[in-house]
Amino acid sequence: MSSDFRLRINYRKADRGAFLSHLEVLHTVERIVRRAQLPYAITQGFHPHMKVAFGPALSVGTASDGEYLDLWLSEFVRPDIALAKLKASAPRVLPIERVGYIGNKLPSLTAAITIHAYRAEIWARDIEIDKVEQSFQSVRKSTSLEVVQKDKKKVFNPALCIPKDAVVTKNEEGCTIDFSLRIDQTGALRPEILLQEVCNRAGQTYSHLELVRTGLFIEEDGVWVRPM
């Protein structure tokens, strides 16, 4: 319905929320909206449901500092009021951060967002971060990267899908790696698979890896901008 109001919502997958699956996040958000008693729009059809569109999915075990979804309302609600109601209705592991109306004609979140930024914590006390850094650079410079994802062989072009070099910093448990991925229609290189490949090539092993998505960006004329 063109008369609907498209409310963009910025939320986090915080702390233990990392262990939620995408489907669990979806269901939880719908319940948050119903608890908030916002006048949400309903899709037409045999099984009418809440009109809502999510940004790119996150896998189980990955936390996030900034996720987005679009919710269509059938009536205008002041953004500060909508935000207060949503905040009060969200469990603490999925806190709602900001809301704002956006144009109905703008492309969907999944179509617009191409850059996914991550931070990885790697548990490996004797890891050599120079080697990891160099290995990341060399993977990035190669023209083709073959990996196995979900039991399937896939080939990616690192020059396209890894937009920047990683920043690797040493910490007590091992190291932190900040990096980003560009996701397009040809498929998504999984962050944990890339890191595994990087560490393998560097001859480095780790006992445990934890990921946080630190940002999602839309590319506008070469500049990365946040979706709201």
Added chain:
Amino acid sequence: MFLSRHAEAILKAIVRVAENNRSSKKTDLWPQIRPLLYRVERPSRYIDSEWGVAEAQDYRVGLCYPDTYEVGQANQALALLYQAANSLDGVSGERIFLPWIDLSDLMRKEDIELFTLESFMPVSRVDILGITIPYELSYTSILEVLSLAHIPFRAKYRDDSYPLVIGGGPCVFNPEPLADFFDAFLIGEGEEAWKEIISTDKTMRAQGKTKQEILEKLVGISGVYVPSFYDVSYREDGRISTITPTHGAPDRVYKRVVTDMETVAPIQCPIVPYVDVVHNRYTLEILRGCTRGCRFCQAGMTYRPVRERSADSIVKNAIDGLRDSGYDEISLTSLSSADHSQLEEVVRRLQKQFEGSGVSVSLPSLRVDAFSIDMAHLMAQGGRKTGLTFAPEAGSQRLRDVINKNVTEEQLLETVERAFKAGWRRIKLYFMIGLPTETDEDIAAIGELAGKVLRTAKKSVEPGQRGGITVGVSVSTLVPKSHTPFQWEPQATDEEIHRKQRVLRDFMPRKGVNLSWHDADISFLEGVIARGDRRLSPVLEAAWRNGARFDAWSEQFSLKRWLDAFEECAYNPAFTAHRARDYDEVFPWAHLSTGVSDAYLVAEAKKAREEVLTQDCSFDSCTGCGACQTLDVDIVLGGEKRQ
């Protein structure tokens, strides 16, 4: 290997007692659990932090459902007891579920104790531990809970530093196989009694009273049964001779009953799980009890009499519950929701309220024998068209009279015709085999009835649509249960059941019927446990040592573990399952009462043999079971006491 697993648990428990210090109870196990969650299936069942969880208070009440989160979190009784605990000052509930095998095994390997969800504290450190006993096949899972929690199995080996372990739920009407493992059982409905138990324990613990002193006080609470206060003696032939109360315990413990449903709040702000649990919707109990009087049904005897919530209260609670939880579906539950005297009014009002919001109203299953198709239609308007189920239970009218299943073939076929004319395309029929007086003709009649249903269904739709019609036939085995008119009956042996299944297959229509069975091995074991006595405890332990846990999950179940356990303990399961009892036999549960008199059960057993029906006292006059008088409670219909 399993022996050492148990020995190890006991040893650890002993060490732990030695260093026990109650101030350390708030140990947070989350940092140890967290890394394991990256290695297990569906980790979100272990993270707590759902909408609706309670803040931890000083006195912590452990509430355990001995199955996975998905099954336990959906359990309404547990949610009600959680709410009851949290309503008390300074008291909070801590949920405990049995981690799935992947996490349990990792926890054993890493030596991490079973944790509560709200505080991630060791289960052994809660102040009181309530464990639901939902079905016979959960008994080894209860032992698995205790083992993972490093709590000694036998109550007599647990000193005052351990929480009291209290059992409740559907199986407590014969809790004897578990008698050695629990400090007390709460027989009957828990909302009120649970609060009294908690308050007593809290006050007396604060006064430094011993576990024994607390238990002696608890027997004064109506519905509380302390098994260690009863001595059981046996005859040489294996039957029970006497059950003698000690420590001032009553001769007979009567079930606790809520006299007015309006005084106990339904689940108000429920915990809303992240994981897709078994019933992922807001559930509202609209009535308690069912007096249709099916002679095999334990719930029908143990939840008497019928007490309905009023239409106004249901509608109000439904609106509040949906708003507070954010669910998009409400289920109106009970043993037999279609029997509610104001159901049509309730459904109409709720549908009007939720029109256009995407919220749907459902009943757990549309049991058509108590249900007009107009009503079914009404339900379907609010959302999906749920499958229709019909439970004739027996194929022939004669056998339906034996079990007091008050439906006729004409009623069934007429309903099928109307349902299929109204657009339904699937129906499921439930039957039982192994019923008293059953002959091969009765078995053949199940096949014939299924055939008639199929033909009626096909006749009721356009020729073009006949191909898509299926009739599901689900056949279970009668497991005679305590406190029912069939408690004296022998359970059919496996060989008999397999033979009956073959007969049934021969008489089933070849096409258009989906036939499914309950596993005869599982029914056999259920039967042994359902009527077992205290001598079964070592068998449960042995089965657990042999690796039994999650027995209710058919892929985890192994009869061999149990047969080995019976042999190890020189226990003859056939004596419990397949033996006919005399009317004067002392049952293991003789000292526990549902309020229904023994004389009534004997009379019902005799009427079964005579093929005589008994009416439903909720719609007709009192049939004299004794529950209302003994428990001082009345039938309540539409919120009004029936005069």
